[in-house]
Amino acid sequence: MLEAVVFYILAGVLVAMGLMVITRTNPIASALSMVVAFVALAGLYATLSASLLAIIQILVYAGGIMVLMIFVIMLLNLHPEDLKPMRARAGAVSLAILAVLGFVLGPIFLKVFPSGQWKMATLFPDFGSIFTVGEKIFSDYLFPFEVLSLLLLAAVVGALVLSKRKL
Amino acid sequence: MDSQTFTLINITAMTVVMWLTPLQFIPFFIWLERKGSAIIQDRLGPNRAEIFGIRLFGLIHNFADVVKLLMKENITPSSANAFYYLLAPFWAMTVSLLPLLVVPLAAPIDIAGHTVRFQAANFGVGILYVLSITSMGVFGVILAGWASNNKFSLLGGLRSSAQMISYELSMGLAVVGLLMVYQGVKVDGIVESQGSLLTFNGHTLPLPNWGIFLQPVGFFLFLVASFAETNRNPFDLAEGESELVAGYHIEYSSVKFALFFMAEYSNMVVSAFLVSTLFLGGYQVPFASTETLVQKPQVTLFILCFMGITWGLAVGYLLYIYAQQQKPLYSGMKRWEPFILSGAGLGLAVGSLAILAFSSAITFPPWAPAVLAALLQMICLLTKVVFFCWLFVWVRWTMPRFRYDQLMNLGWKLMLPVALLNLLVTGVVLLIQK
Numbered sequence: 001m002l003e004a005v006v007f008y009i010l011a012g013v014l015v016a017m018g019l020m021v022i023t024r025t026n027p028i029a030s031a032l033s034m035v036v037a038f039v040a041l042a043g044l045y046a047t048l049s050a051s052l053l054a055i056i057q058i059l060v061y062a063g064g065i066m067v068l069m070i071f072v073i074m075l076l077n078l079h080p081e082d083l084k085p086m087r088a089r090a091g092a093v094s095l096a097i098l099a100v101l102g103f104v105l106g107p108i109f110l111k112v113f114p115s116g117q118w119k120m121a122t123l124f125p126d127f128g129s130i131f132t133v134g135e136k137i138f139s140d141y142l143f144p145f146e147v148l149s150l151l152l153l154a155a156v157v158g159a160l161v162l163s164k165r166k167l
Numbered sequence: 168m169d170s171q172t173f174t175l176i177n178i179t180a181m182t183v184v185m186w187l188t189p190l191q192f193i194p195f196f197i198w199l200e201r202k203g204s205a206i207i208q209d210r211l212g213p214n215r216a217e218i219f220g221i222r223l224f225g226l227i228h229n230f231a232d233v234v235k236l237l238m239k240e241n242i243t244p245s246s247a248n249a250f251y252y253l254l255a256p257f258w259a260m261t262v263s264l265l266p267l268l269v270v271p272l273a274a275p276i277d278i279a280g281h282t283v284r285f286q287a288a289n290f291g292v293g294i295l296y297v298l299s300i301t302s303m304g305v306f307g308v309i310l311a312g313w314a315s316n317n318k319f320s321l322l323g324g325l326r327s328s329a330q331m332i333s334y335e336l337s338m339g340l341a342v343v344g345l346l347m348v349y350q351g352v353k354v355d356g357i358v359e360s361q362g363s364l365l366t367f368n369g370h371t372l373p374l375p376n377w378g379i380f381l382q383p384v385g386f387f388l389f390l391v392a393s394f395a396e397t398n399r400n401p402f403d404l405a406e407g408e409s410e411l412v413a414g415y416h417i418e419y420s421s422v423k424f425a426l427f428f429m430a431e432y433s434n435m436v437v438s439a440f441l442v443s444t445l446f447l448g449g450y451q452v453p454f455a456s457t458e459t460l461v462q463k464p465q466v467t468l469f470i471l472c473f474m475g476i477t478w479g480l481a482v483g484y485l486l487y488i489y490a491q492q493q494k495p496l497y498s499g500m501k502r503w504e505p506f507i508l509s510g511a512g513l514g515l516a517v518g519s520l521a522i523l524a525f526s527s528a529i530t531f532p533p534w535a536p537a538v539l540a541a542l543l544q545m546i547c548l549l550t551k552v553v554f555f556c557w558l559f560v561w562v563r564w565t566m567p568r569f570r571y572d573q574l575m576n577l578g579w580k581l582m583l584p585v586a587l588l589n590l591l592v593t594g595v596v597l598l599i600q601k
Contacts, residue, residue, distance in 0.1 A: 068332070071325065130291070
């Protein structure tokens with residue numbers, strides 16, 4: 001009962017803020033709605049007993065990446081009038097949403113709930129905690145983890161090379 | 168009362184306490200800053216505000232401040248983005264009050280079959296929660312800077328957001344070193360393991376097992392980063408008066424400015440709590456573990472009475488000397504106030520001495536040892552916190568401000584490599600010891 005209430009509140013905030021992100025003309029307003037959406041998403045992760053993921057969602061996305069995005073938007077100093085020509089047409093957007101719902105989500109729903117009942121996975125006691133995730137990353141998934149970090153390093157070096165005139 | 172109801176009441180009460188603690192520290196901190204800066208600059212400081220003839224060293228000045236800020240005109244600039252302009256101070260204040268929820272005030276005690284915890288929230292992610300909440304704090308500054316539609320405030324907001332992001336990295340890495348040493352992320356676990364003596368290579372050293380001894384580099388990095396995170400001198404470029412007038416809160420007046428002002432001080436109180444909890448043993452009394460304190464209430468009582476005697480004597484004697492030598496009117500006290508306060512201090516000393524003298528005759532009721540231990544631990548934590556509050560004041564009024572490029576060089580080219588090196592050394596030492 002309590003879980004359902006929390007879920008509907010968080011999901012409601014998430015959907016409302018997601019709509020705000022694409023409907024606001026003011027880019028800062030969009031970005032801030034996205035921050036709130038990220039926090040609500042972190043709350044959903046926390047209710048799914050993925051506490052580390054929830055914290056990382058806030059720490060990295062809401063607190064780090066969104067700050068950088070707002071930083072860039074503020075430096076560009078866009079006015080709503082500048083963005084007028086970029087506005088999407090309502091008809092095209094609703095068609096796209098219907099297409100996504102019909103051709104992507106629809107088959108998934110039909111596949112997952114053919115009879116209206118499904119089996120929940122049972123979680124082991126320490127699921128999603130920082131220790132379990134750390135153990136998995138540094139034993140079973142060490143190679144993908146290292147490859148990912150190499151990818152990020154390459155991106156950092158690339159950004160430096162592109163942005164700095166005199167190395 | 169079943170245990171679930173008890174836990175619920177306990178958590179609710181502690182949440183309220185941890186919400187009120189920084190709020191109660193703010194007026195004290197502002198007074199400390201004003202009087203501290205006055206002492207450092209050889210001035211008198213605030214001394215005129217009085218209520219019914221009481222001046223209390225300028226503490227009453229805070230009431231005058233509150234009345235002044237409430238009475239000022241509440242301006243919203245016509246070209247500002249009103250919603251975000253109003254949201255910014257509330258965001259700053261809310262975020263600044265949240266991190267204290269995970270800080271334990273004392274070790275959990277058992278009373279009448281129930282365990283009373285002095286920690287509002289014991290999250291599994293522990294200290295990461297604090298880092299994530301403080302990373303949200305930057306939005307208050309950014310919003311204020313952008314929404315007031317002023318070039319000075321925009322520049323202040325940009326500077327400070329860049330600064331906060333840069334120093335968050337060093338802060339996080341300093342904490343990681345601590346987590347490696349104590350093998351856990353939960354704050355209560357970290358504080359508990361700081362209660363024993365320091366053991367290195369099988370030898371027990373006569374030092375407490377505190378973070379400052381195990382991670383001296385990490386302690387220094389965390390301290391510097393917390394100065395930068397709270398936008399405090401020598402890192403207060405966000406509101407560099409000489410260049411930006413007042414930085415991000417230039418367009419804010421009245422209560423909205425008061426909220427920013429309070430958020431700044433509450434951030435510092437939270438930082439002081441975190442530094443003392445993570446690196447100075449939190450509530451742990453040096454050389455006296457929680458078990459010792461609970462099992463031997465005589466020891467607890469002795470330490471409490473000893474502190475009462477020394478502090479009472481110090482306060483009483485110093486105020487008495489002060490009252491005789493200075494002109495009390497100009498230093499923020501009526502002529503009779505220091506005598507009353509020094510009398511109270513001496514009374515505390517005499518009372519403590521009396522309790523100490525008759526302590527062998529006292530039979531403790533079964534709940535007393537745990538309560539006494541918790542009381543002593545809270546006093547110990549608050550002493551550390553007050554010391555760090557004073558450190559914030561001390562540094563602000565003795566250090567000049569950094570230039571912006573110096574700030575960035577320090578954050579990225581010095582502190583970040585040192586933090587990484589610290590992690591490497593910590594890891595190698597831990598591996599060798601294993």
